[in-house]
Amino acid sequence: ILLMQKKKKKHSVHPCSVFLSQAFHLKMEGLKHRRADLNQKEQHLKEYLLKFDQFLKGGGQENDLKKLRAVKKANKEREVKRQKDRDLANLQDETLALNLVKQKLLKKLQKYSLYVNYLEKVIEASDEFEEVHQVMSRYDTLVMTQEDLLQTAQESQETIDRAKARLLHYVEEKNDEILQYNNRLAQLQTRLDKAQSEAVVWESRWAYIQNTAAKKTLLLGTIKMATLNLFQTVSKHAKAKMTVPLEDTQQQLEVIQQFIQELTSIWMDVNKFEQSATAS
Missing domain, CATH: 1.10.287 (Helix Hairpins)
Known part of the structure; x- marks a missing residue:
């Protein structure tokens, strides 16, 4: 060319x-x-x-x-x-x-x-050309074809460049969205880890409370049984019929307390009498 x-x-x-x-x-x-x-x-x-x-x-x-x-x-x-x-x-x-x-x-x-x-x-x-102007005409045709191809290639390249620019812009937007979602996910994961840690603590506390409550319940049952037995013993010594419900531990304790106070008073009177007899 x-x-x-x-x-x-x-x-x-x-x-x-x-x-x-x-x-x-x-x-x-x-x-x-x-x-x-x-x-x-x-x-x-x-x-x-x-x-x-x-x-x-x-x-x-x-x-x-x-x-x-x-x-x-x-x-x-x-x-x-x-x-x-x-x-x-x-x-x-x-x-x-x-x-x-x-x-x-x-x-x-x-x-x-x-x-x-x-x-x-x-x-x-050459068998194709007979005069110089035919060669020049062929040359002009080839030059025009080359210019058309170059223009087409340039337009195609511009289209590709615009598509690449749009794709790059789209990828950047999506990367920003992904980054935001990752940050949000990290925050939620942090909250989840914290909640799970707190749940372990509260589960441990709940187990301790349940264990303590079971012990307290067992102790309360033992106290109620002991109180009932003592109340029944007091009732036999008092030789009096007492209408106190079996489940009313508070009233049973009051009866027992009153009985103990009476025994204490009697015991004090007996000690005073023995001390007087010894002195005379």
Whole structure:
């Protein structure tokens, strides 16, 4: 493709170089005519000045007016000559510039002539192409196809990039959500671990309470049985029928307490009596 581009550039430069070469020759011809014209006018001016000097040297008083007009005309001719000299200098500069352009174009023609020969050999060896413009047309078609493919690839790449950007944005959002859920899950796990630890403590306390309650219940039952037995014993010693329910432990304790108080009072009276008898 690079070779074809160079060939195409050569074919695009060749007509232009031919046109510039023709224009250059026309310009040079014009410059030659203008230079010849300037030389002719300069020669006429020199002859005129020579005649004018001779006129000034040989003239009389009656020719003063003619001399004055001749001086003015001479000054004007000198100014025209100076302008022509400037024009000639400009033309010489243009000629030099055009010569430089011509040299550059000749170098390009010499450089690209290799591609012309190559294309001619390609056409001779090819069964598909018969003329150079067919090769260039095929090249243009291939270039257009390549540009279309590049544009399609670029559009596809842009679509892929947009899809990747949307996917990345979606993944980032979901990662943020997952991070939030993980934080929430960690908080809930911490609360669960704490609750389980507290549950173990409370289960231990509940087992202790239940164990203590069982012991207390057993002790209470033992106390109630002992109280009932003692109450029954007191009832036998009192030889009195007492209507106290079996389950009313409090009243039974009151009866027992009253019995013990009475025994204590009797015991104290007996001790006082024995002490009095011993003393007498």
